[in-house]
Amino acid sequence: MDIFKHEITIRELVEGFVDNAENGVRAYAGKLDIRPPYQREFVYGEKERAKVIETVMKNYPLNTMYWAKCKDGNFEIIDGQQRTLSICQYVNNEFSFNLRTFKSLQEDEKKKLLDYKLFVYVCDGGDKEKLDWFETINIAGKVLTPQELRNATFHGSWVTSAKFYFSKTNCAAYNIGSKYLNGEMKRQAYLETAIKWICGAKDDDGIREYMAQHVDDPDAQPLFSYFQNVIEWVKAKFPKYRKEMKGVPWGPLFKKFGQRTDLDSAKLEKLVAKYMVDSDVQKKSGIYEYVLDGDERHLDIREFDDNIKREVYEKQNGICKKCGKHFEIEQMHADHINPWSKGGRTIAENCQMLCADCNRRKSNI
Structure with missing residues (x-):
């Protein structure tokens, strides 16, 4: 793989700039593909692209850009897409800087901008080599x-x-x-x-x-x-939208329950509404998985706090409620007497302290 340094002016860069569905996004007299298949969409905001133009206007050095040479002799951008687009769009009068578009600049200002020199490293090699270079460069920049x-x-x-x-x-x-x-x-x-x-x-x-x-x-x-x-199924089964629905693993749920004909949206909504106001349910987004598969682990049920654990431990005199043996509090677990799934609350009156073995046996029942 060969890498060589290339110097061009903005005047040369913006020549023949186009951005449309038919021709893609090209510049440099049509020889530069600004948005090859592996590039992300243009994401610079107003402040970011204004910084690019300010850098040029003040004749400060702009970060080096990287191109790859194609088999047909043209080029494609590896790194610098957004700086390139900012420059091309400004010269194309698509936005203003300091309340002035390019066409409103004085002739000497235009010339100064168009004569600004850009430094480009060009990679000439195989597809694999260019892709490796692309990944390496982006580690140091805005990581893909x-x-x-x-x-x-x-x-x-x-x-x-x-x-x-x-x-x-x-x-x-x-x-x-x-x-x-x-x-x-x-x-x-x-x-x-x-x-x-x-x-x-x-x-x-x-x-x-x-x-x-x-x-x-x-x-x-x-x-x-x-x-x-998937999305249509979600909307049909859970027609009332809540912000907690964002990020739920809908795909796996659709794969598992999408063919079920016994899922009634009204019944599901009743359950969702019930658990949304349950203070013991700490992970509200997990409700949607729970009402489908019944796994409480989705809900992150609130645990007994340290004060309740200490209160119940002292009342039991450190004796496990199941095996009757004495343990230090650090060796015991707080357990719901009446399970949460059967209406039990996370309060002192519904708490018992069990040793690790008894708690494990109870959990496996």
């Missing part, structure tokens, strides 16, 4: 998410289509699922979640395996359809 790096590895028609559904501004996945998913849509969190849902992947290897199987597919419509089915 695991899914952004996966997109780089498996870029092609399927990834392009998947990004259209799951990470473009106002994409279909965002419009129907933003209230139910965590993570940044533009940082590929929605796409990663959808892949996990459809194939049951638990880790990076599982996601990569799914993407490898579909890398040459013409589009990602089946993935989006599955995602859509």
Whole structure:
């Protein structure tokens, strides 16, 4: 792999700048692909892109950018997409800096900006070498998410289509699922979640395996359809939206309970409402899993505090309620006499101190 330093002016960079669905995002007389398949969406805000223009206006050095040379002799950006877009959009009069657009600048100001020199390192090598360089560079900069790096590895028609559904501004996945998913849509969190849902992947290897199987597919419509089915099922079974529904593992729940015909939405809502006001339930988002599978571990039921433990321990004189043996308080566990699932509360009157062995036997019953 060869790496060489390249020096260009902003005038050269912005020549032929286009940003549209037909031609993509290109500059440098059409020779520079600003948004290759592995790049994230433009995420700079007003303050960030203003800093780029301010740096140029004051003739301060702008961070070095990195390009990769393509087989056809053109280039694609490895690092510096957002700085490049900020510059191109400003010269294209798409935003103002200090209340002035580029066209409102004096001629000498325009010339000074257009003559500003940018320093670029260009990598000329194979795809694997360029991808390795890409990952290394991004460790030192704004680190890419695991899914952004996966997109780089498996870029092609399927990834392009998947990004259209799951990470473009106002994409279909965002419009129907933003209230139910965590993570940044533009940082590929929605796409990663959808892949996990459809194939049951638990880790990076599982996601990569799914993407490898579909890398040459013409589009990602089946993935989006599955995602859509999950969200529609959630809305049908839990029609009353609560903020606690955001981030619930809906995909695995759909896979397990999606074909059940005995799940009545009215009954589910009654249970959800009941547990939402239960002060012993500390993890409210876990209620949705609990009403489906009955596993109390989703709820993080409130434990007896140290004061209650001490009070009950003293009343029992350190004697385990089950085996009748004496233990130090550190060797004992606070247990609900009447289980929470049967209406028992986390209060002193419903607490008993058991030794570790007796508590374990009771839990296994």
